Amino acid sequence: MNRLWNRFFLVFAALLLCSSYAHAQSPTGYKLSAINFTGLHRYSSEQAVDASGLHVGESITIGDLKTAADRLSRAGAFDSVSFQYSSQGNSLTAQFGVTETKDVLPCIFDNFIWFTNTELDHAVRQRATFYTGESPVRGESVEQIRSALQDLLHANGISGDVGEIPYGQSGKVTGLLFHIDGISIPIKNITFSGEAAVSGKQLSDASAGLRDQDFSVTNVASYASAALLPLYYQRGYLKSQFGRANVSLIDAYSKGPVTNVSITLLVVEGSQYFWNEASWSGNQVLSSDELAKLLDMNKQDVANQEKINSGFAKARTAYRSRGYINVGIAPTRNLDDATKLASYAVEITEGSQFHMGQVYFDGLPGSAAGALLKKWKLKSGDIYNASYPADFLKNIASNDLVQAGVKFQRIETKEEPDPNTLIVNLHIQFK
Numbered sequence: 001m002n003r004l005w006n007r008f009f010l011v012f013a014a015l016l017l018c019s020s021y022a023h024a025q026s027p028t029g030y031k032l033s034a035i036n037f038t039g040l041h042r043y044s045s046e047q048a049v050d051a052s053g054l055h056v057g058e059s060i061t062i063g064d065l066k067t068a069a070d071r072l073s074r075a076g077a078f079d080s081v082s083f084q085y086s087s088q089g090n091s092l093t094a095q096f097g098v099t100e101t102k103d104v105l106p107c108i109f110d111n112f113i114w115f116t117n118t119e120l121d122h123a124v125r126q127r128a129t130f131y132t133g134e135s136p137v138r139g140e141s142v143e144q145i146r147s148a149l150q151d152l153l154h155a156n157g158i159s160g161d162v163g164e165i166p167y168g169q170s171g172k173v174t175g176l177l178f179h180i181d182g183i184s185i186p187i188k189n190i191t192f193s194g195e196a197a198v199s200g201k202q203l204s205d206a207s208a209g210l211r212d213q214d215f216s217v218t219n220v221a222s223y224a225s226a227a228l229l230p231l232y233y234q235r236g237y238l239k240s241q242f243g244r245a246n247v248s249l250i251d252a253y254s255k256g257p258v259t260n261v262s263i264t265l266l267v268v269e270g271s272q273y274f275w276n277e278a279s280w281s282g283n284q285v286l287s288s289d290e291l292a293k294l295l296d297m298n299k300q301d302v303a304n305q306e307k308i309n310s311g312f313a314k315a316r317t318a319y320r321s322r323g324y325i326n327v328g329i330a331p332t333r334n335l336d337d338a339t340k341l342a343s344y345a346v347e348i349t350e351g352s353q354f355h356m357g358q359v360y361f362d363g364l365p366g367s368a369a370g371a372l373l374k375k376w377k378l379k380s381g382d383i384y385n386a387s388y389p390a391d392f393l394k395n396i397a398s399n400d401l402v403q404a405g406v407k408f409q410r411i412e413t414k415e416e417p418d419p420n421t422l423i424v425n426l427h428i429q430f431k
Helices: 002-024 045-052 062-075 117-127 141-155 200-206 217-233 288-295 305-320 366-375 388-403
Strands: 030-038 078-088 091-100 104-109 134-136 161-169 172-181 187-193 246-249 261-268 274-281 328-336 341-349 355-362 411-418 423-430
Touching: 030 045, 045 062, 045 091, 062 078, 062 091, 104 117, 104 217, 117 141, 134 141, 141 161, 141 172, 187 200, 200 217, 217 261, 217 305, 274 288, 288 305, 305 328, 305 341, 355 366, 366 388, 388 411, 388 423
Parallel strands: 030 091, 104 172, 187 261, 274 341, 355 423
Antiparallel strands: 078 091, 104 134, 161 172, 246 261, 328 341, 411 423
C-alpha cells in the first residue's frame, strides 16, 4: 500500500511540475512585484535595476526579463548575467544573478576647462548608469560617458568633439582618457603655489616648455613630473609632488575654438632628507664596499635622488663591463620621517657571465669593415665588456670612417646574447 501511495505521489508531483512549467511559458503578462540581484559588490541594486530597464509595478512578460538580461550584459559592467523568476497568481518576482567585471578603469577628463570636476561627474552620472568615477572598459558604458560629455559641450555652445583613448605610462594602461578634439587651449601664463625650497624663477624657467602648449591635465602632470620634480629631488625633497593644475580662462567668455588659459601648479614640498646608508644583498662579484664607492654617497649628504640614481647606473655598468649583462639592480627606498634620513635596500641579481662571440659591421664597404675589425680589441672568447662597443665607436670608428670618407647618419648596436652558450654576438649597423 505504501509503495502504491509513493508512486501516486511522484506522478502527482510530476503533473504539478509540468503544470507550473506550462504556466511559466504562458504569454500572459505579469505584474512585476520585485527585482532582486545577487553578485553585486561594486554597484548598487538601484544602478542594476535602472540599467535593466524594468520597473516594479509594470506589466511584463518572460521575454521582457530576457531583454533586461541582454541590456545588462551590453552595459559591460558584468561578465555574466542570468535570471530566474517565481510567480504567485499574477505577480512575478525577478531574480538576476551577475558576476561583476574586474575590467574597470578610472576616468580622466583631460581638457574640459569650462567645467569643474564636480560638474563633469554629475553630468556623466546622469547618463552612464555604471559610472562611479571608474567605468567598465567594454560594453556601452564608455559610449554613454562620451555622449554625456558631448551633449554637455553642445548645451553650453562649446565646439569640439569628445574622444576617448586608453591612458597610461610605461606600457601599462591605468585610465580612460576623455579629451576634447578640434579645439586649441594654449597656456599663456604659469604660476606656482607652495614653493619655497625651489625659487619661483627656477620653476618658471624649467616650465618654459609648457608655454603656448595646448592645456591637458595629463600633459601638464607629465611635464611637472619630468621637468619640475627633479628640481626638488636633487635637493633631497623626495616626497615632493605637484597637485592637479588649476586652470582659468583668460577671456572668461571664450568658448573656442581657441581659448587662452592661465594655470597654477600647487607643489607640496614635504621634508628634506639626508643620506643614511645602502645595504646590498645578492652581490658576489662586486663587494659591498666596491658598490658603495660607485654610489659615492656619504653620511648626512643631501639625499640627491639624481646622484643616487646615477650611482646605481654606475653599478650596473660595472657589472655589464664584467660580462654580467643581465644583472638586475632593485633598490627599495626607506624614508624615515622622524630622523629625515634616506636608506636603500638594494637587491642584486647578478645572473651569468657572458663572453664575446663575433662582431659584425653592417652597412659599410668591405674595406672599411675590415679596417675596423683589425682595430677591434674584444676578441672571441674574451669576457664580454658591454662598455667597449660604445667606447670603440666614439674613440676609434667614427674618426677612422670620417677620414676614409664613409658617410653615415647614425649607428645602431644590437647585442645578441645566447643564454645557452653564454656568448654575445654584436651587430653594429651604420645607417
